[in-house]
Every structure is written in structure tokens, then in C-alpha cells.
Amino acid sequence: MNDSPDSPSERLASRVSAMDVARAAGVSLSAVSRVFTPGASVSAKMRVRVMEAADKLGYQPNVLARSLMTQRTNLVGVILANFKNPVYLTVLDHFTRTLQARGLRTLLLNVSEGQDIEEMARLVLQYSVDGLVVSAGAISPHITEQCRKRRIPLVAFARRPRRANLHVVCVDNVAGGRVAAGRLLQSRHRRFGLIAGPETASTSIERGKGFRDEITEAGHEVIATTHAREYTYGAGVESARRLLEHTPRPDAVFCANDLLAMALMDVARDEYGLSLPDQLSVVGFDDVDLAAASSYRLTTLRQPLEAMVHETADILSQRINTWSEDWETRQLACTAVDRASIAAATGD
Amino acid sequence: MNDSPDSPSERLASRVSAMDVARAAGVSLSAVSRVFTPGASVSAKMRVRVMEAADKLGYQPNVLARSLMTQRTNLVGVILANFKNPVYLTVLDHFTRTLQARGLRTLLLNVSEGQDIEEMARLVLQYSVDGLVVSAGAISPHITEQCRKRRIPLVAFARRPRRANLHVVCVDNVAGGRVAAGRLLQSRHRRFGLIAGPETASTSIERGKGFRDEITEAGHEVIATTHAREYTYGAGVESARRLLEHTPRPDAVFCANDLLAMALMDVARDEYGLSLPDQLSVVGFDDVDLAAASSYRLTTLRQPLEAMVHETADILSQRINTWSEDWETRQLACTAVDRASIAAATGD
DNA sequence: CTGAAAGCGCTAACAA
């Protein structure tokens, strides 16, 4: 139909603006604007008249142009690094739904390997987002400062930066690690091991700390630790092999997430011929769908993902309307889900 | 700091515009614009001078305002329905990365249960997206027409609408179903069964058709079919139970995705005490991470997700610059991944 | 190569 790159003028040919509607309806431009502005004062007749013309022309207000005046885009940037960890699909599900329900749109950015978070933040800010959620590595002071200056509420999701000018929504991973330890302490096994996540992941660090603390305080010791390079089944297999090579072989292992735990269970059974949970007790984290599968029946800890998302959305909605610099931290608790991956205690 | 909702004028207090930079640098507004417009003609001195002022003020061009003139937002709408199916996290990973690499941003919309796709399309169009990807139920003629009028390229991802004015990127699911049948025909089992996905899912319909056709053409019969209400492990457990209750009990089953297959395997072993693959051969679809786990070793079919995303991005990038109405369909092939979930043939 | 001026599509005072 048209072979050469479209020029701006050609492209707008098809567009219908508020002015077009105004002319068609024989009213002023502002009348049209008001009809499409919730809570503006327009007479019923005017509304009907304008809407008829608008419908006939297929008019849709251009929210970008609107944003220019209102200084509000209804856009929320979501910067994610974890596109390998299945729980983040659930997180995205909740985020998109929750934001949509509040009239906000999700601008999704990926900062997995290779991508620069600093750069992505810059990009998303160019779109004048009304709020920003970051669930990725280090949130630099530069980013927080940028957001503060522009009065854009910034929420760190599922991670806990040292201390900085931003809001935080997370779970108490340390407590979670302690609960996990508690479950293993109830088993008859005493050679405690840990399969942690990536060295730099705050979730892994915190869960590991809680686990270790609880074990130590109970008068025991974590005899072996390995780190998975990422929170995936594949990485879990590798680190499970390393862990099970340790002498003496750990028999009560906490894994920083379910996929690592499932990998450990498979390697233990398949490559070491261990019978589970008799010879090896395992606790995971996240309670993914398959943790309940009869192949695993994994005892694990569940994060209240939906509640976390709601808290995040609450903070955003509120701070978008009323800027203030008292940063808040909302830390939720995770709950244990008891299944059958832990050996019963000896009968004494 | 400030308790009442911010007014527009208060909010823009912190913003720094191109005009500010121009003043600070003692040049014209257009000069600043040119410096930030790739491929505009500016002298080196001018560039330096402007950039210095810009850096000092922390200036970032407002892409929304720019879009108003250029009629290009660099925004791509992605409408998804499948936030339960883990492969879509991978899809999103690829999409965000690929689009980012091309200077495009992802506006993500969720149309899972309850959400109206029609409405979401309307919302996303208000943002003047440059392109639109839809991987969700029915793409109405209204949507395609809307996009056509506004010259916004529209791609149906991983599904195949009857025939309509849009581009299509998908895999040959019918062929995939046939290949799956082929694998099962190689086993010694002959009581063929099918666990399909949701009744309306085109993927499920197509895969089922291919499977059935191939089985029939080989002179056999699919003796039992059940539908999972969604593509999840949990739904899989339910439909597996229904399928295994059928008399005679199927012993060669194709499942419309891996989660359903894994659920079937678990139910078969755990609740029916079947030994796999001896008493039951299973083929899945998608090749999720855990399909390779030693608990399953599932023979399955892999979709070239990354390639599909690339094709989609290619279509978009090209059509964004050059509108045309010759809609193209790119159908890729899926490849079989052979593992150990199929019983060996009898030794004849 | 640079600046002045017009205008993208809309909302927000201000009058009427």
C-alpha cells in the first residue's frame, strides 16, 4: 500500500483528535475535554452530543498529550532481574492485575545479565512514570536521588537495600531461614547443610543467616554450604552434587528456593541412591506449584506474594498523590508449609 | 514534607526542561533539541556546550513530549493471558530483552480471567503504542480494525486466529501433535489417551488434532480424552485422575503441556502404583526446566520461543517504519526432545 | 550550522 517509511504527517492522517470531535459536534474543544475528564462539570445534553460525535469518529483521547498537562502518566515502571525464577511470573501476574485495577499501566523492564540497571532506570524515567518498582540487584544512590528529585515514589520489592531513600516491601527472610532450621532440627538428622542462592542475592544471604543462626543457637553446626549460580533447577543440580560430595555427607539441608531443593532431592535419589526423607531431609523456599507434587512433597516456606504486591501498590498509589520523604518498610512474614520431605525424629 | 495532594504546578517544580538547558548554555531551544536528536546536524562545540549544561542540570529529554511531535512512542503493548503457564516467563524474558535491544519498551497488560481483552486493547491504544503483541484468547475484528485504522502493526503470538488483518507468529502445533503421536506409536503401548488443555485454547485444539490424526492414520484409536481446566500442575492432577479411571486404562498418553504430563506421571505412580514408563508412556509439550529432572525424564516437544519472539520483533520493527497491509504468518516448527518417558517397543 | 516560530493533542485557568 505504501512502501516508503511513513512521515509524521502521513501517520497522523488516520488519527482523530479532540478538535475533530469538537468540530463535528459543533462545540468547543474544552467541552470535549471535559466530557472525557471524570468529575468535570458538563450538562447531560452536552455529554450526549459530544459522545455521539466521538463514537461516530472513533475518538480516543491521547493520554500522552494529557500527561503533558496533568504531569501524570498512570505509568508504573517495573524493573525485574529474575526472569528465571518461576515465582516472578506470579509476581508479574499480581502486579499487572493490581495496577490495572487501580488504573495504572505496567512498563516492564528487564535487567537480567548484561543489562545495566542504572541505564534502565534512566530510560523508564524518561517516560515520566508515576512510580517505580525495582526487584533487581543494587539500587544505586543515583537512582534513589533521581527519583527523589522528581518526586517519583520508588519501592524496592522483595529485597532490602542497606538503608536508602526508598520504600521497601519484603518478607522476613531471616525469620524464614530460622523456621526452616527449626523444621530440620525436628528431624533425626544432625549433619546440617545449606544450598544457598547466588552469592550476592540478598534473599539468599538473609535466609542463610537465619538458618545458620538457628542451627548454631541450638548447639549444632552447618557443616557444608554451596552456592547455586542462579535460582534454577539446572544450577541446583550442580550445587547439589557439590554438596553431597562433602564428607561427612550432610543429611539435613535447607535450600534457598524450591527449585534448588527439588534438584537436590533428584540428585540424592538418582545419583546417590538415597532414600528420602529417611536418609536426607530437605526444606525449600517459595512453595512453587510442583513442591506439592508427589515426586517431592517438599516442606517449604511460602512468601505472601499477593499481599506483598498489594502493599507495594498501596504505597505507590498513596505516594503518587501525596509526596513525602518518610520512607517506609513493610516486612511481611512467610509461613511454613509442612509436607513430607523431613525425616521423623527418633522415637525417644 | 507535604501533606496535601500535589498540584501540577508543584510537581513540575523539580523538572528541568530543554528550555532550561538552552538558557543555561546560552543557546536556542532548537539547539538543545538537535543535540539530543540522533543524526541532527550540530557542530562539535555546540554539542559540548549543550551537553555540559545538560549534565549539570541533570536534564533528561521528556520522551512523551517528543512523541507528540514525532508520532512515535517506542512503546510496544504486550497483552498476555497466560500468567499460569511457566513458559510465558521465558517468553516475557525474551520479549523485554529483544524489544529493549531495539530501543522499544514493553507495556505489559494482563487479560487473565475477568479482564476484558477488548478493554485492555483500548487502554493500550490510548498510549499510542507503536506496535501491539497479543497472546490471549480471541482477537476481535474490532481490535484488528482499530489497529489497521491507526496503522499500528498487530501480531498474534503463539496463536492462530481464523483469518484476519494481523500478523501471526506461531508454531505448527498440529505437526507437533503428530510428532508426539509418532513417539508413542514407537512404544509397545496401544491404548492411546490425550490430556488436552482448556477447551478453547487453540494450542490445545491443534495439538490434539495432530495427535488424533496421526494415531488414526496409523490404524489406531484415541480411546480417552480429558481436558485440563488450565495448563497447570494442579489442573493436571485432576484430569489425570479422570483419564486413568477410563476403562480400559490408557497406557500411551499425550499431554498438551509438560505440567499436565508431570501431573499424570505423579498420579500414575503415586495413586495407581504404575511403574513408568513400563506401564505408561507419556509425551509432553514445552520442555520446561523440570521436564529433564530425573523424577520425570519427560519426552516432549520444544517450541522455539526465542526465535518466535525474534520473528515478532522483526515484524514489528519493520512494520513500524513502513506500514503495509500484507499480513504475514510465520509458523515455526517445534522439535522433539527425546528422554525416557516412553516404553521401549517389544523386541519384534 | 543556528535561531525563531509554529504546533503535536490535550488540560487548566479565566471570563462570559
Add this chain to the structure above:
DNA sequence: TTGTTAGCGCTTTCAG
């Protein structure tokens, strides 16, 4: 309640 008039922050002719 309605219309008129300024812009929001930027790009883009068009002169110089």
C-alpha cells in the same frame, strides 16, 4: 455550564 486563551516539553519547518 461553556468558550477562549495559554501553555505542557518537545520537534520541525523555515529563514538567516
